[in-house]
Amino acid sequence: MPTAAPTAYFDRAHTDDLISYLAASPSPYHAVASATERLEKAGFRQVAETEAWDGRAGGRFVVRGGALIAWYVPEGAGPETPFRIVGAHTDSPTLRVKPRPDTGSEGWRQIAVEIYGGVPLNTWLDRDLGISGRLALRGGSTVLVHLDEPLLRVPQLAIHLDRQVNDGLKLDRQRHLTPIWGIGPVEEGALLDHVAGHAGVAASDIIGWDLMVHDVQPPSYLGRDRELLASARLDNLLSVHAGTAALSAVAAAGGGSRIPVLAAFDHEETGSESDTGAQGPLLGNVLERSVLSRGGSPEDRARALAGTICLSADMGHAVHPNYSERHEPGHHPVPNGGPILKTNVNQRYATDAIGRAVFTDACERAGVPWQNFVSNNAMPCGTTIGPITAARLGITTVDCGVAALSMHSSRELCGADDPFLLASALKGFLEG
Structure with a gap:
């Protein structure tokens, strides 16, 4: 059964660092850059996919766009040594800039956007928005941009012009979401000119871009006792940050009895079907090359994967006090109750009895509480990279996360102690 929460976890240093990470990571590309900065401070080094890898002990990471794979090879690890993988994703639902961004009507200058992922549209109304992402330049280089200032806004129609708005707001995804x-x-080219100026490059050198909007309101503690955390992109940068902290801590202690891995994918919110998503070959390729670089064979790879376990960490639903009937009656996760173990017998989550035992063991050894989550039978269940990873690599996979309110909103809410509790559980898991 779940254990009681130790009082020591009310030290907020981990959550303070999470707040800094969230503020610096408005796009998947920034999330990866912020995570690799932390990994490099922990002694990890970047390796290129186009170069030969060596099998020496130590920490390494690969970056591809908005995806990051990092791993630590302990001293004495053989080619058949299994992996312990923490999986997460770097993307969040948002509004992304279209190829021809400059538009407008009725004397207003606007920016054309496309809806990315499962967005609750109303949460993006009347919020001050900045722009972030990456620019592709002539010559093959890229540069990150982060305009963290009130630049755009999606204005809601005044109630005087829609007297029935409180009986049900209906937004047209094409017409009503243009900031x-x-x-x-x-002005054709105005947005790119503005972005280029902030990035310190010539607009004529920009030949491609992946730009998106973000809420410029910074992350913050919330409540009388500051026991809650409000922020954009908790789903799922909270888990990426927790995995980075856990991997760094395990590496500092020598790596444990397995090879600890962090796999932070892009495009989870749109189905994971990309070269940087969980449906792609990136993680499998990295694991195979890690085995081969240590003198392994296909047989060694098969042996390593047979003993490998993945813990997919993603946000889940806390019980909502105003909509408690939408939740499964016997499973009401609460903030600061510790990470949640996510189960769905239809394989929307990958957890089974073996995975449950692995997760329980990790939490007990870390001394953290945990909770069960399962969906109401009358409500469709979301999914994660967990089932995808289990099916693609044929490895035991467990789904867990942190309970939150306002999932996929432009601003989400969770317990302020849960990020550290999750990171502690992930550390216990990576230690083997």
């Missing part, structure tokens, strides 16, 4: 950013005639 404004000024007044006057449409």
Whole structure:
């Protein structure tokens, strides 16, 4: 059964660092850059996929766009040594800039956007938005951009012009979600000129971009006792940060009896089907090359994967006090109750009895509480990279996470102690 929460966990140093990480990571590309900065401080080094790898002990990581795979080879690890993998994702639902961004009507200058992922549309109304992402330049280089200032806004229609708005707001995804950013005639190339100026590059050198909007309100503690955390992108940068902290801590202690891995994928919110998503070959390729670089064979790879376990960490639902009937009656996760073990017998989550035992053991050895989560039978259940990873690699996989309110909103809410509790459980898991 779940254990009681130790009082020592009310030290908020981990959550303070999470707040810094969230503020610095408005896009998947920034999330990866912020995580690798922490890994490099922990002694990890980047390796290129186009170069030969060596099998020496130590920490390494691979970056591809908005995805990151990091691992630590302990002294004495053989080619058949199994992996312990923490899986997460770097992307969040948002509004992304279209290829021809400059648009407008009725004397307003606007930016054309495309909806990315499962977005509760109303949560993006009347919020001050910045722009972030990456620019592809002539010559093959890329540069990150982070305009963290009130630049755009999706204005809601005044109640005087929609008297029935409180009986049910209906938003057209094409017509009603176009942000404004000024007044006057449409200026072709205006957005890229503005972004280029902030990035310190010439607009004429920009030949591609992946840009998106983000809420510029910073992450913050919330409540009388500061026991809650409010922020954008908790889903799922909270888990990426926890996995990075856990991997760094395990590496500092020598790596444990397995090879600890962090796999932070992109495009989970749109199905994971990309070269940087969990449906792609990136993780499998990295694991195979790690085995081969240590003198292994295909047989050694098969032996290593047979003993490998993945813990998929993603946000889940805390019981909502105003909609408790939407939750499964016997499973009501609460903030600061510790990480949740996510189960779905239809394989929307990958947890089974063996996985449950692995997760329980990790939490007990870390001394952290944990909770069960299962969906109401009358409600569709979301999914994660867990079942995808289990099916693609044929490895035991467990789904867990942190309970939150306002999932996929432009601003989400969780317990302020849960990030550290999750990181502690992940550390216990990676230690083997």
